[in-house]
Amino acid sequence: MEDKAQIQDAIKTQGEVVRKLKSEKATKEQIDEEVAKLLELKARIGGDDGKHQFVLKTAKGTRDYNPKQMAIREKVFNTIISCFKRHGAETIDTPVFELKETLTGKYGEDSKLIYDLKDQGGELLSLRYDLTVPFARYLAMNKITNIKRYHIAKVYRRDNPAMTRGRYREFYQCDFDIAGQYDAMIPDAECLKIVHEIFSELELGDFCIKVNDRRILDGMFAVCGVPDDKFRTICSTVDKLDKMAWEDVKKEMVNEKGLSEEVADQIGEYVSMKGGMDLAERLLQDQKMCKSKQACAGLSDIKLLFSYLQLFQVTDKVVFDLSLARGLDYYTGIIYEGVLTQAGVTVVSNEAQKGAPSEESVSVGSVAGGGRYDGLVGMFDPKGRKVPCVGVSIGIERIFSIMEQKAEASAEKVRTTEVQVMVASAQKNLLEERLKLITDLWNAGIKAEVMYKKNPKLLSQLQHCEESGIPLVAILGEQELKDGVVKLRIVATREEFDISRADLIGEIKKRTSEA
């Protein structure tokens, strides 16, 4: 798109061309052609007369957060950050864009959704697609082999937005990851414990955490007869089982990915299996499955994982589910996904899910996901040194949607400020006195507001308190000034009493710490 000034110049020039043709009595065809060009230019600038006309919107798939949404967001973040801190995590931050090549080859079929920056000279950059790849780049770049960190930041995907269901092109991820060479499944189990804690504390309703292992999937693909080079792409297809019926997933496997019907059917049998530690034990005995060393390693780890989950008291919500695949390329071991199974929100039609007939099918989609990615850091290290990692990402936007709907439904009003006291006056010409008093309050750390008017009406000052939930009003008048007092009004009860200037700060602190 050109600069508006340039277009306006072009419109002027083109206008002259048209006028000249008309004055020269040119042919209608000639004139029409030049008029069309003029209209096109005018359309481009959006107005008839070239007047500035802005499209007042945010970019597709993005949104602003208003103060009420921010208050809810802050509350959700505090719960999540408290949990991450309780588990001893540090935090880091990385830039919103990375060198394009840092992101290349990490996301499989999803790579087409990456936002690139325009080449304005210098490096080629892309917006981060997740927080995991930048984390791996950070570890390799700084030669860090051990860290437990969280990172809360926005990521960017040129996906089809579904904003009412909380799917955006710009959205927050809240990631918790543990990097380091440790004994098997201990950090992995802690990640699931964290999902359990966060979902419980946010009171999101019933939920379920699905668990699987890439080694089990790969082993299963192998014993079912999928060629090696098709593992990742078949994995992507299996991943669609939470949105598509098995029939359609099978169709994709056969028609698009070139599997035989027979192979697809064998996969179909496995991916319908769900259970707990018992299922892992049963599959370890499975004639076909036990032919794959990989699958056996995965199944043994699932058993070990469940034993730790028992100690963490979270097995009630965890399901070993062979249909869980996850789309991203970089997972190498355990994978998991947290799903809300009932919540006061719109439910995804479960018609599309007839291939997986179970309670979980009534789902609002994944709100947490993650897994083990032992190879990713090595892809960045010049010598290929590996740093095993496992982590989880909380899909916070859907949680925001749920919390917002809850807040809408609830009678309780969401406060968007924390103001404790309004400095008001009933009479005229007291602006200076109000500013003096509020200075004392601010200097004492009290959250206070004053109307930016010389002579506001008392009623409008009180109304503002009612509307924004300010609990106290400090009212000044000639009499109060003479007496060295302030009239303190309790907004909720409309009670009023005089208090000396010396005692005012203490009284406000006492009354607002109680509230």
Add this chain to the structure above:
Amino acid sequence: MEDKAQIQDAIKTQGEVVRKLKSEKATKEQIDEEVAKLLELKARIGGDDGKHQFVLKTAKGTRDYNPKQMAIREKVFNTIISCFKRHGAETIDTPVFELKETLTGKYGEDSKLIYDLKDQGGELLSLRYDLTVPFARYLAMNKITNIKRYHIAKVYRRDNPAMTRGRYREFYQCDFDIAGQYDAMIPDAECLKIVHEIFSELELGDFCIKVNDRRILDGMFAVCGVPDDKFRTICSTVDKLDKMAWEDVKKEMVNEKGLSEEVADQIGEYVSMKGGMDLAERLLQDQKMCKSKQACAGLSDIKLLFSYLQLFQVTDKVVFDLSLARGLDYYTGIIYEGVLTQAGVTVVSNEAQKGAPSEESVSVGSVAGGGRYDGLVGMFDPKGRKVPCVGVSIGIERIFSIMEQKAEASAEKVRTTEVQVMVASAQKNLLEERLKLITDLWNAGIKAEVMYKKNPKLLSQLQHCEESGIPLVAILGEQELKDGVVKLRIVATREEFDISRADLIGEIKKRTSEA
């Protein structure tokens, strides 16, 4: 930069070309030419054999924040947010990119520094350059005429980075703005009060807040004989006075911007003036200046502003400085800039400042800035309705730099986690017991860590506590399990005592709330 796969293909093809020439016994010159092409291709891919070789770096002008930097950042943010909340602000958030046309025509000469996104189909987007224009877009889009909000987020400028001095291409802004039609200078004065509070609370050393008014500048330009259409560009030149000597600024005015020497000299006289309310009063009597209505309106407002600043008890740090211009196009009234005049950091050479000989010349640059922009929201409103706004932006990156240097210099260690207790064992085979105990602690809201090893050494567990500042260790052994107790160790004193499992949580809470 091309796709790696493409280059690899090109390398293969070029390799064949070279082999063919050799087999055909071509001239050395011919072969050398083709070999050079081959080497160039190989160099482009970064390795001898076409093996993936990543450039391990962040994009130019950007940086990661490590956990220590994040701990400092969190502390600084908390101070600033507390201040904003004390003044009754709500908060909002906007997307990191806007429609390109939203940003067009708002920043004057700085527009060339805007990052554009690549056209991947759909809308043309740019990364936000500041938080003010998105705020104005938000107000117009939502038809909001009154709000006091803060917004803390990253902005993007393709500027020449000077990272050691805290100038980045991706950096935080902390903005506080008041929108609404109010009585003159009351919200404006509150913005300066806020800068004063934040600088004082962060203990950044001596500082000064420079104040001026665009109307005074424009009036001054008019009475000095600057043509109307050169006001903005001359304003940009005056703005360079904090980095360039007057001689050089004058040269730019005369040689590049086409002013006469005489006009420039008249400007030079005014822009060397500094003072307080008295200077405003003196200039209101100035023969030349008082010819401009605009300048008089600005000077009267400066007087009013200082009267409010007196009530807010901040005049000690505020200077009316006619050389302050600020680069951005959108300011319409009062403008200001907070400058650190001494701090334990590298000081900008004051040689470049000989045109402004005063104490402030020993400056580390602007760390806060803002002003009134009454026309910006109207630029977005289809009917041009105006919403008067005034605000301030805290330049947080320089503050981070200063705080980091302070932390480096101080003996006190910056803790990057808040872990209260380490669950440890002295003997083997107690992983299950450790996991059980830490589950109890987590469920009680205690911040606790455990080593992810089956049989860690006690020494390494204790060492980890010393290194990361964990104050307590809960030690389990066979004897303790038998007795139903835990051995609690105070890391600082190495004191140890047994405590019953029932009393453990209370004891940890008591000891860590004291700390």
